[in-house]
Every structure is written in C-alpha cells, then in structure tokens.
Amino acid sequence: MILSVKGIEFSYSSRTILDKVGFSVQKGEFLSILGNNGAGKSTLLKTLNKILLPKKGSILLDNQEVSELSRLAIALKMAYVSQHYESNRQTVFDAVLLGRKPHIKWEATATDLALVQGILIKTGLKEFALRYLDELSGGELQKVVIARALAQEPEVLLLDEPTSNLDLRNQIDVLRSILTAAKEKNIAVVAVMHDLNLALRFSDKFLLLQNTRVFAAGGSEVMTAENISQAYGVSVSVERVQNQMVVIPS
Amino acid sequence: MVGSETVPDGGVNHYLRYTWKKKLIMLGLLAMTAVLALYAISAGSAELTPWQVLLTLLGQTEGHSQIIIWSIRLPRVLSALVAGTGLAVAGAVMQNILRNPLASPTTIGIAQGAAFGAALAIIGWGAGSSSSTGGGAVLIINPYIVTISAFVGAMLSTMIIIFLAQYKGVSPESMVLAGFALGFFFSAGTMLLQYFTNDVNVAAIVFWTFGDIGRASWGELGIMSCVVFGSLLFFLFNRWNYNALDSGAETAKGLGVNVEKTRKWGMFFASLITATVVSFLGIMAFIGLVAPHLVKRLIGGDNRFLIPASGVVGALLLLAADTLARRIIAPVVLPVGAVTSFLGAPLFLYLLVRGSKLR
Numbered sequence: 001m002i003l004s005v006k007g008i009e010f011s012y013s014s015r016t017i018l019d020k021v022g023f024s025v026q027k028g029e030f031l032s033i034l035g036n037n038g039a040g041k042s043t044l045l046k047t048l049n050k051i052l053l054p055k056k057g058s059i060l061l062d063n064q065e066v067s068e069l070s071r072l073a074i075a076l077k078m079a080y081v082s083q084h085y086e087s088n089r090q091t092v093f094d095a096v097l098l099g100r101k102p103h104i105k106w107e108a109t110a111t112d113l114a115l116v117q118g119i120l121i122k123t124g125l126k127e128f129a130l131r132y133l134d135e136l137s138g139g140e141l142q143k144v145v146i147a148r149a150l151a152q153e154p155e156v157l158l159l160d161e162p163t164s165n166l167d168l169r170n171q172i173d174v175l176r177s178i179l180t181a182a183k184e185k186n187i188a189v190v191a192v193m194h195d196l197n198l199a200l201r202f203s204d205k206f207l208l209l210q211n212t213r214v215f216a217a218g219g220s221e222v223m224t225a226e227n228i229s230q231a232y233g234v235s236v237s238v239e240r241v242q243n244q245m246v247v248i249p250s
Numbered sequence: 251m252v253g254s255e256t257v258p259d260g261g262v263n264h265y266l267r268y269t270w271k272k273k274l275i276m277l278g279l280l281a282m283t284a285v286l287a288l289y290a291i292s293a294g295s296a297e298l299t300p301w302q303v304l305l306t307l308l309g310q311t312e313g314h315s316q317i318i319i320w321s322i323r324l325p326r327v328l329s330a331l332v333a334g335t336g337l338a339v340a341g342a343v344m345q346n347i348l349r350n351p352l353a354s355p356t357t358i359g360i361a362q363g364a365a366f367g368a369a370l371a372i373i374g375w376g377a378g379s380s381s382s383t384g385g386g387a388v389l390i391i392n393p394y395i396v397t398i399s400a401f402v403g404a405m406l407s408t409m410i411i412i413f414l415a416q417y418k419g420v421s422p423e424s425m426v427l428a429g430f431a432l433g434f435f436f437s438a439g440t441m442l443l444q445y446f447t448n449d450v451n452v453a454a455i456v457f458w459t460f461g462d463i464g465r466a467s468w469g470e471l472g473i474m475s476c477v478v479f480g481s482l483l484f485f486l487f488n489r490w491n492y493n494a495l496d497s498g499a500e501t502a503k504g505l506g507v508n509v510e511k512t513r514k515w516g517m518f519f520a521s522l523i524t525a526t527v528v529s530f531l532g533i534m535a536f537i538g539l540v541a542p543h544l545v546k547r548l549i550g551g552d553n554r555f556l557i558p559a560s561g562v563v564g565a566l567l568l569l570a571a572d573t574l575a576r577r578i579i580a581p582v583v584l585p586v587g588a589v590t591s592f593l594g595a596p597l598f599l600y601l602l603v604r605g606s607k608l609r
C-alpha cells in the first residue's frame with residue numbers, strides 16, 4: 001500500500017470538515033474523491049501532503065507517517081496539483097522544470113532538462129516551451145501544472161479538480177495522459193473529481209464523501225444509482241452506454 | 251533585447267540557447283556598469299581621463315589624482331554600486347515573497363521607519379543641530395547616532411511586519427497593506443517631530459531624507475558590502491524556492507518548500523539590506539521597484555536570473571542617477587533621492603506600456 005489513510009479528523013475552529021475519513025491506494029491505481037461542494041474533498045487532499053495538518057488520524061506514505069516527514073521528503077514521493085495556481089512570467093519549460101525542484105541540489109542537470117523535454121512532448125506542450133505562462137490559455141496552463149507534477153516523478157500524484165478549466169477534448173487528453181503515466185510509471189493517483197462520468201471512465205477506485213464522512217468506498221461496484229443519489233442528494237440513474245457506465249440525473 | 255528565433259522546436263537545445271541569451275544580456279549589463287563606473291570616477295570638478303583612472307586604480311600613479319580617486323570618487327562610486335545592488339535585489343525578493351508588484355524597500359514602511367528614527371536622533375539627542383556658515387548648509391554633528399537610530403527605526407518597522415505574518419497568520423497580501431499603514435504611521439511621526447522642533451532641526455531632517463551617496467566612506471562601504479553581498483548569497487541559495495513561490499503557496503509546499511520559513515527569512519534579509527543602505531545613505535526611492543520590473547520585462551521572472559540581473563540593473567541605475575546628480579548642474583550636487591524618482595517614474599511608466607521581446 002503506497003498511501004494508507006486512517007481516521008482523519010480536521011476542523012476549521014469549531015466547524016468539522018473531515019470526520020474519521022480513511023482509505024488506501026496502491027501503486028498504479030486511480031482513485032477519485034467524489035462528493036458535493038463542501039463535503040471536504042479538497043481539504044482531504046491537502047491533509048495528504050501536509051499542506052493542512054489533521055487533528056487526528058494517520059497518513060502513511062510508503063509506511064512512513066507523513067506528519068513526521070519534512071516537506072522535501074514528502075515532495076520526493078508525492079506531487080500535488082492545486083485547484084488554484086498562478087500564472088506568472090515563467091516560460092513553460094521553466095515552470096515544468098520547477099517540478100524537478102525536490103531533486104535539484106544546486107542547479108538543474110542535463111538529465112533534468114531531458115526529462116522535462118520528454119514530458120513536454122508527451123503532454124503536447126513542446127511548441128509552447130518558451131512561451132510565458134501569462135500568455136497561455138486556461139487549458140494550456142492546466143496542462144503545464146500537470147506536466148510539472150509528472151516531472152516531479154512522484155509515487156503518488158494528488159490532483160485537485162484536474163479538468164475543471166478544460167474543454168471536452170482537453171479533459172479527455174489530460175486524463176488520458178495522467179492515466180498513461182500512472183500505469184507506465186506505476187504512480188498512484190488521488191484526484192478530486194467533479195465530473196462523475198469522467199471519474200467513472202478513468203478511475204479504478206471511488207471514495208464518495210458526504211458531509212465530512214465517507215459515504216461509500218471501493219471499486220465501480222459502489223457507484224450505484226442509490227449510493228450516488230444519497231451522497232449527492234439528487235436522484236440519478238446509472239446506465240451502461242457502449243460498455244461504459246454513465247450517470248444521468250433524473 | 252533579442253528577437254524571436256526562427257524555428258522554436260521547444261527542446262533542450264532551444265531552452266539552453268534561451269538561457270544563454272539571458273546570461274549574455276547580464277554580461278552586457280555588467281559591461282555597461284563597468285564603463286559607467288569608469289566615467290563616474292573620471293568625471294568631476296578635477297577632470298581626469300579614464301586612462302589616468304585605470305592607472306591609478308592599478309597603483310601606477312601618485313599624488314593628486316591618487317588622493318581624489320581613492321578617498322573621494324572611488325568610495326562614492328562603489329557605494330552607489332553596492333547600494334543600488336542591495337535595493338534592487340531587496341525589491342526583487344520582496345515582490346516575490348509578498349506576491350505584490352508594488353512591494354519595494356521604500357513602499358512598505360521600512361524607509362519611513364528609518365526616516366523617523368533619524369528624525370528622532372536629530373531632535374532627541376541633538377545629533378544634528380547647528381548649521382555651518384557656508385551657504386546655510388546643514389551639518390549632522392553625530393552621524394553615527396543618526397545612522398544607528400535610523401537602522402533601529404527601519405528594523406522596528408520590519409519586525410512588526412514579520413511578527414504579524416509569523417504569529418497572527420497575516421497573508422502576504424496583508425503584509426503589504428500593513429507595510430503601507432506603517433509607512434504612513436512613521437511619516438506622521440516624523441511630521442509631528444518636525445512640527446514641534448526648530449527650523450535648523452527640520453532642515454537637518456529633510457536633508458537626511460534626501461539620500462546622498464557621498465555620505466559613505468570606506469568603513470560604511472565595508473559594512474554595506476557585507477550585508478548586501480551576504481544577503482544576495484542567501485537569496486541565490488533560495489532561488490528555486492522563490493521560483494516555486496511564484497506558482498502559489500500551495501504549489502510551493504507541494505514542491506517541498508518550507509513556505510513560511512522562506513518568506514520570513516527572505517523578508518528579514520531584504521529588510522536588513524534596506525535598513526542598512528537607507529540608514530547610511532538616506533532614502534533613494536524607485537530603484538528597488540523599477541530594477542526588478544525592468545529585468546522581468548527584459549529576461550523574464552526566473553529568479554535564477556532575475557535576482558542577480560536586478561542587482562546589476564539597480565547598481566547601474568543608482569550610479570547613473572548619482573553621476574547625473576553630480577554633473578548636471580555642477581558644481582551643485584543634486585539630492586540623488588530626487589533624481590532616482592525623477593528618472594524612475596517615467597522609466598516605470600515606459601515599462602508598463604511596453605511589452606517584452608525576449609523569447
């Protein structure tokens with residue numbers, strides 16, 4: 001088990017955000033965290049790499065307690081793509097090279113540069129390599145931050161709504177490249193997802209949060225119309241179209 | 251400025267060519283600074299040729315020119331270079347960690363704290379009083395007390411900002427606002443002091459705030475150099491951390507950066523530079539603001555290049571301003587602080603309306 005989470009509790013002053021949340025992921029698995037706004041999805045993701053410190057509970061990364069690891073030690077194994085990222089006056093190449101930061105001692109080596117080049121080619125960003133970030137579209141920027149996380153060569157990849165800024169084609173492109181990288185490099189992916197159908201299409205495991213707690217967790221067998229209807233408070237039906245599960249609000 | 255390449259293939263080689271261009275631009279700026287420095291040493295009421303200057307610096311001449319260069323012109327030129335470098339790198343780092351393009355040594359209350367400290371010393375300890383006979387020029391009798399007091403004022407302002415961030419969890423954005431507020435607070439304090447003191451003291455305070463490179467002798471230059479270059483080394487050591495911070499605090503944490511520590515110490519050293527330079531030389535606005543912006547337009551925001559290049563540009567700008575201040579209506583020497591703002595503001599406006607070319 002690369003990441004194993006047990007009994008996480010988190011609150012902002014008196015308001016409970018997470019209550020005894022637990023799950024685990026294995027290498028090469030894609031886990032989607034699902035639930036309504038305010039269910040605690042993003043907060044859960046941020047506790048995983050110590051951006052937020054949970055009040056209680058244990059997070060084991062490769063059998064080491066995350067709260068006892070330094071930020072650098074965590075960054076060597078776990079990459080995080082925030083929901084909010086800033087565009088600035090860095091080139092795309094530099095922004096992706098920044099993913100090598102945990103590995104760089106004093107200056108980037110030829111290996112670092114070659115790795116960045118490879119990732120830029122795979123993510124279709126090569127032609128933008130020397131463009132400044134503040135000249136990119138939202139979709140291109142989203143690809144850059146994901147490319148940066150891949151450059152980090154993590155064992156666990158945390159993604160907070162990786163497709164929220166993307167059009168249909170880029171949603172599929174980005175998730176496909178993440179999935180390919182995850183299977184190729186045996187990376188565990190934990191992603192907060194809003195689009196249930198994209199989640200169903202790309203993930204192996206699901207964690208349904210409802211009002212600070214885990215409502216259901218497991219493989220595609222937990223994604224029943226009943227579970228989803230209750231977790232989201234909207235009645236839905238789950239159908240199979242071209243051998244693919246789809247959720248349709250009714 | 252360098253134009254776009256013909257075929258941007260986006261690979262490693264293309265990237266390396268791009269970073270080489272940045273290094274070349276930095277070398278060009280350094281060369282310009284060296285040439286200007288040579289001119290600045292040779293120009294003055296006792297005209298010397300650049301050749302004489304070079305010979306003197308190499309210890310090949312004696313007498314008249316040697317005294318002028320070693321005891322007057324050289325410390326002044328070196329002070330301008332060191333102070334310009336310091337103010338500019340402090341500005342670059344402040345803009346990064348405070349996430350605000352307006353952050354600079356003179357905009358977040360540090361310089362105003364120094365001015366208040368200086369005013370307090372001039373009035374409180376009579377460090378400044380009497381005027382000399384010659385043309386009403388103002389003498390500051392005990393410059394050491396004024397310098398120390400100015401330094402304490404500047405660091406007090408800094409410590410309040412760092413304290414708010416450290417223990418009250420104030421965001422970088424609010425740190426800038428707190429700095430603005432402190433700036434007004436200290437300015438008001440200075441104003442009150444001026445209101446209740448005699449006109450000689452008021453003149454001394456105003457004179458102090460003008461900013462004058464000529465105040466520094468070799469001793470002060472030594473202290474300034476240690477602080478500026480020591481801090482610069484610290485900043486360069488953290489250049490990847492600052493690059494990560496440019497992508498937002500959460501992303502930086504995800505990349506293994508101890509964000510709070512990086513911000514606190516960056517702020518501390520940037521303020522230490524400001525406090526040291528301002529308390530020795532007075533207030534010189536705009537260098538710390540305009541130099542990083544100019545470099546960003548020229549070679550982008552990568553802190554590996556932005557920080558050292560800002561230092562070079564800051565040195566160049568302050569030396570140019572000081573040389574202009576000495577030469578434009580010689581033998582009258584204009585206050586360099588007024589010249590930096592006078593030239594800095596139009597330059598800044600020009601940068602705002604003009605885009606970047608380097609690719």
